[in-house]
Amino acid sequence: MQSSPFSLSTTTINPLIASRKPTRPSPIFRNPKLTFLSSAAVHGASGFPRGQRSTPFRASASSSSGWISAPPVFPDPEPKDAFKVRASGGGDGGGAAEAKTEKLMQTLQLGALFGLWNLFNIYFNIYNKQVLKVYPFPVTITTVQFAIGSVFVLFMWVSNLYKRPKISFSQLVAILPLAIVHTLGNLFTNMSLGKVAVSFTHTIKAMEPFFSVILSAMFLGEFPTIWVVLSLVPIVGGVGLASLTEASFNWAGFWSAMASNLTNQSRNVLSKKFMVKKEESLDNITLFSIITIMSFFLMTPVALFMEGIKFTPSYLQSASLNLEEVYIRSLLAGLCFHAYQQVSYMILQRVSPVTHSVGNCVKRVGVIVTSVLFFRTPVTPINSLGTAVALAGVFLYSRVKRIKPKKV
Numbered sequence: 001m002q003s004s005p006f007s008l009s010t011t012t013i014n015p016l017i018a019s020r021k022p023t024r025p026s027p028i029f030r031n032p033k034l035t036f037l038s039s040a041a042v043h044g045a046s047g048f049p050r051g052q053r054s055t056p057f058r059a060s061a062s063s064s065s066g067w068i069s070a071p072p073v074f075p076d077p078e079p080k081d082a083f084k085v086r087a088s089g090g091g092d093g094g095g096a097a098e099a100k101t102e103k104l105m106q107t108l109q110l111g112a113l114f115g116l117w118n119l120f121n122i123y124f125n126i127y128n129k130q131v132l133k134v135y136p137f138p139v140t141i142t143t144v145q146f147a148i149g150s151v152f153v154l155f156m157w158v159s160n161l162y163k164r165p166k167i168s169f170s171q172l173v174a175i176l177p178l179a180i181v182h183t184l185g186n187l188f189t190n191m192s193l194g195k196v197a198v199s200f201t202h203t204i205k206a207m208e209p210f211f212s213v214i215l216s217a218m219f220l221g222e223f224p225t226i227w228v229v230l231s232l233v234p235i236v237g238g239v240g241l242a243s244l245t246e247a248s249f250n251w252a253g254f255w256s257a258m259a260s261n262l263t264n265q266s267r268n269v270l271s272k273k274f275m276v277k278k279e280e281s282l283d284n285i286t287l288f289s290i291i292t293i294m295s296f297f298l299m300t301p302v303a304l305f306m307e308g309i310k311f312t313p314s315y316l317q318s319a320s321l322n323l324e325e326v327y328i329r330s331l332l333a334g335l336c337f338h339a340y341q342q343v344s345y346m347i348l349q350r351v352s353p354v355t356h357s358v359g360n361c362v363k364r365v366g367v368i369v370t371s372v373l374f375f376r377t378p379v380t381p382i383n384s385l386g387t388a389v390a391l392a393g394v395f396l397y398s399r400v401k402r403i404k405p406k407k408v
Contacts, residue, residue, distance in 0.1 A: 113347050118363045120340035122370050125198050127333035128190065129375065134321055138190035140311050141330070143303040145186070146296035148334030149341070153289040165286045172294075175287070178270050179294035185263035186337075187299070188256045195253030196246070198371035199379070199387070202364045203242045204257035206390045207235055209397050211265040219269050222352075227400035231393055238390025245383040288345040292338065355401070362398075365391055 131141060157164040192201045210232050216222040243249060309315070316323050348356050368387065372379060 110347070110350055113343055113350075114359055114363070117340055117343045117347060117359070118366050120336045120343065121363055122367055124333055124336035124340055125193070125202075125367050125371060126374055127329045127336065129193055129198050129371070131326060131329050131333060132190065132194040135316075135319075135326060136194055137307045137310055138194045139187065139299070139303045140307050141333075142183075142187045142190050143296065143299040144311060144330055145334040145337045146183075146292060146299055148331065149292040149338035150296045152335070152338055153292055156289070162285060162289075165282065165290070167282075167290065171282065172290075175290055175294065178267060178287075179291045179298060181263045181267045181270065182291050183295040183298050185260050185267055186295075186341075188260035188263060192253045192256035192260060195248075195250055195256065197248040197377045198375065199368045199377050200242070200246045200248055201253065201257050202367050202371070203246075203387050203390060204239055204254060205261055206364055206387075206394060207239050207258070208261050208265055208360055209235060209394060211261050212269070215265050215269045225400065228397065231397040231400050234389050234393030235397065236393075238386045238388070238393055241386030241389065242383050243386070245380050245386065247378050247380070247383075284345045284349040285342065288342055292341075355398075362394065 128141070132138065135141065156162040189201070189205075192204070213224050213228060213232065217224065243254060313323055316326055344356075344360075347359065351359070371377065
């Protein structure tokens with residue numbers, strides 16, 4: 001038989017026995033009703049004390065007085081300990097399952113937001129282009145869109161659909177730069193959509209990762225890897241190839257779209273910086289709502305100065321325009337505009353500016369395809385190749401962007 005880890009030699013035990021003073025036997029051995037516990041109940045079939053069957057010998061405080069005292073009748077709380085370990089393991093498993101479920105729900109919510117972002121943006125571009133084709137006043141159209149968004153925000157606050165925020169003057173000063181770049185970004189987009197095809201505008205806007213990388217490095221300290229830089233080459237090259245063969249190309253539309261790239265990515269980076277630093281009470285919905293109202297007040301005097309009052313029924317009728325169609329489509333474009341911008345800010349608070357830019361470019365694929373089909377835009381093979389190369393560069397960019405950039 002294999003020797004027990006508890007076995008001690010006779011020469012080790014005898015000195016300890018000799019040094020002990022005679023003691024009265026334990027009451028358990030004097031009680032005939034309990035005597036049977038000394039072997040079967042306490043030791044079990046193998047002769048090891050219960051709970052220590054596979055545990056190596058460890059010296060305890062009682063060892064100093066000799067390790068020969070009889071084990072207690074109910075000596076070992078390890079079964080309780082074992083139960084506690086199993087209970088703790090079950091709790092950890094439940095916590096891990098709950099965390100996994102929560103992560104899955106967050107992923108589904110983010111996916112739903114990206115889907116709504118695509119849907120609202122597609123409808124916005126269709127309705128907006130329809131209006132701009134017959135009403136070529138982008139500054140006025142931009143002001144109307146901000147006005148519709150402001151009315152929607154005020155309705156939410158007045159009806160308590162969303163809590164009205166308490167904003168300090170210092171916060172308004174901090175938000176003002178965001179409102180300025182937000183206003184310019186949407187104005188430049190409308191100017192480009194009024195000059196060139198929707199598909200070409202969004203092909204140019206596929207260069208947003210290029211501006212996002214530069215601005216993230218400048219303001220957030222996020223420096224790209226060499227693979228990210230190389231992935232920008234097909235994006236820039238594809239946009240250039242598409243521009244050379246675009247049937248609706250003109251420089252006003254091209255530079256307006258490029259300016260929109262710069263201002264929109266400035267807004268995204270500054271918004272991320274602002275939302276990280278400010279208190280939690282100023283969440284994404286509140287921030288965008290305030291920006292929308294401020295943009296309306298910024299655009300109104302500009303529209304009056306540059307284009308005058310040209311959205312009245314009398315002017316539209318004098319221009320031989322269908323009053324009902326212009327107003328309804330302008331309203332739908334404004335609602336979709338506010339909705340997709342709102343969802344954009346909700347996504348931006350959950351992801352990094354570069355990831356937001358990648359999602360924006362992927363969304364642009366749907367906008368380009370649907371606009372080409374809806375408006376029957378003529379597309380040459382080289383033009384299609386340039387667009388495809390740019391979008392492939394965006395996909396490559398999104399893959400290599402997983403390599404985390406250095407931070408200073």
